Amino acid sequence: xxxxxxxxxxxxxxxxICYGQTDIGLTADFTEELAALRAKLPAVxxxxxxxxxxxxxxxxxxxxxxxxxxxxxxLMELNFGVWEMMGWNAIPIVEMQAWSEDYVTRAPPxxxxxxxxxxxxxxxALDLRRQPISSAWVITHAGVVRAWLAQxxxxxxxxxxxxxxxxxxxxxxxxxxxxxxWYVNR
Numbered sequence: 001x002x003x004x005x006x007x008x009x010x011x012x013x014x015x016x017i018c019y020g021q022t023d024i025g026l027t028a029d030f031t032e033e034l035a036a037l038r039a040k041l042p043a044v045x046x047x048x049x050x051x052x053x054x055x056x057x058x059x060x061x062x063x064x065x066x067x068x069x070x071x072x073x074x075l076m077e078l079n080f081g082v083w084e085m086m087g088w089n090a091i092p093i094v095e096m097q098a099w100s101e102d103y104v105t106r107a108p109p110x111x112x113x114x115x116x117x118x119x120x121x122x123x124x125a126l127d128l129r130r131q132p133i134s135s136a137w138v139i140t141h142a143g144v145v146r147a148w149l150a151q152x153x154x155x156x157x158x159x160x161x162x163x164x165x166x167x168x169x170x171x172x173x174x175x176x177x178x179x180x181x182w183y184v185n186r
């Protein structure tokens with residue numbers, strides 16, 4: 001099965017804000033970004049389209065057209081808890097330092113760790129592999145894409161942030177045995 005992991009386009013938000021699971025829409029020039037994104041995808045619609053239920057993904061998935069979009073909360077971005085919608089520079093330095101030293105197992109206050117996000121993603125990927133289909137698009141977030149790619153490549157989760165995942169970036173996988181990564185962040 002071919003799977004295209006698609007990060008949503010730019011959200012309507014100033015830079016420097018922590019916004020994991022906050023439900024934010026897309027920018028006003030979303031249609032221009034969508035055209036660039038569409039050019040990175042196969043001309044043939046996939047058999048299934050899955051999306052995070054957050055607006056910035058669901059709006060992009062719907063606009064890409066094709067088949068019905070199936071929303072799945074396991075595709076949501078990391079929950080940053082009390083840090084949501086704070087400026088990254090406004091987060092207490094002691095909290096930020098503790099989290100950045102081990103973001104894989106530590107969670108922001110009232111949030112979730114990257115390991116918890118990765119477990120959600122692994123569950124979704126396993127369920128997807130069981131589907132009798134040959135192609136799927138998954139519209140989601142940078143954290144989800146990084147976790148999925150890291151797991152596919154047997155990369156330690158601590159190294160996942162070495163993978164660049166741009167707004168509107170596309171990564172292609174195959175879920176065969178063994179799973180393969182064809183490209184990252186086109």
